[in-house]
Amino acid sequence: MTENSLDTAGRQAAVGPDGPISSTVAKAPPAGGRPPRPTLGRRVVVFADSLWRPALVLAVFFAAWWFVAAREYVPNYLVPTPGQVWETMTTQWSELARHTLVTLYETVLGFVLAAALGLVTAVAIAYSRTLDKALYPIVLFAQVIPKIAIAPLLVVWFGLGLTPKIILAVLIAFFPVVISGVAGLRSTDPELLDLAATMGAGPWRTFRKIRFPNALPHLMAGLKVAVTLAVVGAVVGEFVGASEGLGYVLLLANGNLDAPLLFADLILMSAIGIVLFVLVEIAEALLIPWHASRRAGVSLTTS
Amino acid sequence: MTAAPAATGTAIGMSGLTVRFTTRRSQTTALDDVSLDIEPGEFVTIVGPSGCGKSTLLKIVAGLVKPTSGEVSLLERPVRGPQKEIGFVFQKAALLEWRGARANILLQAEMRGMDRTQAARRADELIEMTGLTGFEKALPHELSGGMQQRVALCRALLHSPPVLLMDEPFGALDALTREQMNAELHRIWRETGTTVVLVTHSIAEAVFLGTRVVVMSPRPGRIIRTFPVELPAHRDYAQVMSDPRFDRLATDLRGLLGSAAANH
Ligand SMILES: Nc1ncnc2c1ncn2[C@@H]1O[C@H](COP(=O)(O)OP(=O)(O)OP(=O)(O)O)[C@@H](O)[C@H]1O
Numbered sequence: 001m002t003e004n005s006l007d008t009a010g011r012q013a014a015v016g017p018d019g020p021i022s023s024t025v026a027k028a029p030p031a032g033g034r035p036p037r038p039t040l041g042r043r044v045v046v047f048a049d050s051l052w053r054p055a056l057v058l059a060v061f062f063a064a065w066w067f068v069a070a071r072e073y074v075p076n077y078l079v080p081t082p083g084q085v086w087e088t089m090t091t092q093w094s095e096l097a098r099h100t101l102v103t104l105y106e107t108v109l110g111f112v113l114a115a116a117l118g119l120v121t122a123v124a125i126a127y128s129r130t131l132d133k134a135l136y137p138i139v140l141f142a143q144v145i146p147k148i149a150i151a152p153l154l155v156v157w158f159g160l161g162l163t164p165k166i167i168l169a170v171l172i173a174f175f176p177v178v179i180s181g182v183a184g185l186r187s188t189d190p191e192l193l194d195l196a197a198t199m200g201a202g203p204w205r206t207f208r209k210i211r212f213p214n215a216l217p218h219l220m221a222g223l224k225v226a227v228t229l230a231v232v233g234a235v236v237g238e239f240v241g242a243s244e245g246l247g248y249v250l251l252l253a254n255g256n257l258d259a260p261l262l263f264a265d266l267i268l269m270s271a272i273g274i275v276l277f278v279l280v281e282i283a284e285a286l287l288i289p290w291h292a293s294r295r296a297g298v299s300l301t302t303s
Numbered sequence: 304m305t306a307a308p309a310a311t312g313t314a315i316g317m318s319g320l321t322v323r324f325t326t327r328r329s330q331t332t333a334l335d336d337v338s339l340d341i342e343p344g345e346f347v348t349i350v351g352p353s354g355c356g357k358s359t360l361l362k363i364v365a366g367l368v369k370p371t372s373g374e375v376s377l378l379e380r381p382v383r384g385p386q387k388e389i390g391f392v393f394q395k396a397a398l399l400e401w402r403g404a405r406a407n408i409l410l411q412a413e414m415r416g417m418d419r420t421q422a423a424r425r426a427d428e429l430i431e432m433t434g435l436t437g438f439e440k441a442l443p444h445e446l447s448g449g450m451q452q453r454v455a456l457c458r459a460l461l462h463s464p465p466v467l468l469m470d471e472p473f474g475a476l477d478a479l480t481r482e483q484m485n486a487e488l489h490r491i492w493r494e495t496g497t498t499v500v501l502v503t504h505s506i507a508e509a510v511f512l513g514t515r516v517v518v519m520s521p522r523p524g525r526i527i528r529t530f531p532v533e534l535p536a537h538r539d540y541a542q543v544m545s546d547p548r549f550d551r552l553a554t555d556l557r558g559l560l561g562s563a564a565a566n567h
């Protein structure tokens with residue numbers, strides 16, 4: 001649609017009556033032929049339209065859950081009813097909120113550190129063959145080593161505080177950032193780098209104006225994976241030794257066979273992951289509106 | 304505008320340039336013993352069959368490709384690495400897809416650390432001159448191929464380089480826009496005294512713009528002949544097209560290119 005209107009405008013400019021090009025083009029439609037911004041009402045409609053499908057699936061899922069639990073096809077100490085879970089959630093909200101904040105804090109801090117460290121590592125790997133050879137094995141090793149296996153060790157080293165959880169979150173979220181960052185930085189069109197060279201630009205300017213923005217679409221994809229993994233890292237850390245956080249609550253609930261609390265806890269954990277994921281998606285939409293994946297009509301999620 | 308470089312000496316000197324590309328599968332000789340001296344203020348156009356090494360030749364002059372053997376000099380200095388006293392128009396537009404047309408043009412200024420207000424004014428002049436008015440903010444994917452090429456042209460002209468290297472800059476334009484762009488380029492060249500090397504597949508374009516036309520052979524690329532263009536320095540498109548000298552040269556070129564392709 002956009003392309004067509006632009007094309008026509010360009011063609012008009014091109015094959016207009018003779019005379020200097022500029023004068024014929026002055027009559028071309030202004031504002032670069034961009035469509036007007038959609039109105040608020042229209043945007044609400046689009047939003048609702050994107051939402052009804054997942055909402056329907058969720059509704060069906062909840063109905064099935066309710067049906068199975070309420071008719072006690074499975075005993076309630078194994079699968080509580082949504083009502084029981086809701087009751088637990090509301091009556092114990094202040095406690096649960098505190099634990100959620102702890103886990104959220106660990107996750108966000110772990111994610112931010114992983115993103116920063118991952119990006120620096122990716123730049124080092126993409127720019128230096130030596131560092132590439134030196135760092136890749138370490139990065140790979142850090143990835144393949146089972147995090148659950150080193151969690152106890154981290155607790156022994158750093159105690160029961162937040163540190164081992166954050167480290168685990170970093171360790172687990174780091175890898176996708178590095179991989180996507182390297183892929184993004186390496187995907188720069190060599191012609192663009194040639195261009196930068198003929199402009200006499202140094203490596204820093206080339207990085208800032210060409211390579212980094214070019215890597216952003218890849219990087220954002222990696223960050224989306226990383227942020228969901230960071231939750232896993234934090235919770236695994238809490239499993240091994242903690243006095244607060246959703247992972248700790250999960251162990252308690254499990255020990256007490258408190259299925260409603262367990263389910264409430266699981267829901268909160270997922271909520272953290274989803275909210276953070278959506279935040280990264282929003283950041284992506286703001287940072288790379290130009291990218292093909294973000295153009296009108298193409299959406300990877302419902303956000 | 305940049306003053307024309309000293310009228311003595313060569314703007315671009317190439318001697319015995321040979322380029323061999325070795326890939327895992329094969330070895331290609333792209334250029335074979337190419338020598339050419341270009342004087343300051345000359346407008347040299349290069350024609351030749353596809354794959355004969357025209358793009359490679361420009362990249363060697365820009366210092367982006369290292370020749371296997373031979374010497375290149377630009378503005379009297381040997382070319383060792385990438386050169387920045389040039390404006391380069393690549394065969395693909397090579398635009399930053401996250402920047403609008405104007406911002407893409409201004410990349411040149413940002414990368415060189417040029418004065419902002421001055422560069423902005425110059426960018427607006429160029430945008431108007433190339434008929435991009437109204438599309439300043441349009442992203443590359445919202446522009447037609449020809450418009451993208453015009454953006455790339457503006458970007459190469461922004462800093463008024465003493466040497467302009469252009470690789471089929473008007474390949475994606477319709478015939479009429481192409482003529483208009485040719486006329487504009489001719490005017491810019493006349494007014495600035497820039498040394499231009501332009502690769503093209505259009506014989507008409509090569510003759511209209513060039514003070515000299517260089518014809519290359521199929522791969523491995525050699526210079527078969529160079530033709531001086533005996534047309535006035537100040538040219539008008541319609542006049543040139545009806546000039547018998549234009550016809551004669553165009554026919555010669557067509558014959559030479561045809562026979563070169565046939566012998567291959
Ligand atoms: N980086 C490279 N690696 C390997 N071979 C290359 C490389 N660049 C060019 N070549 C080869 O060199 C030859 C000349 O390429 P070049 O791009 O200079 O041709 P050209 O004359 O510009 O062609 P066209 O008119 O189609 O643009 C081709 O056969 C091409 O395959």
Ligand SMILES: [Mg+2]
Nearest residue numbers: 357358394470
């Ligand atoms: Mg080429």
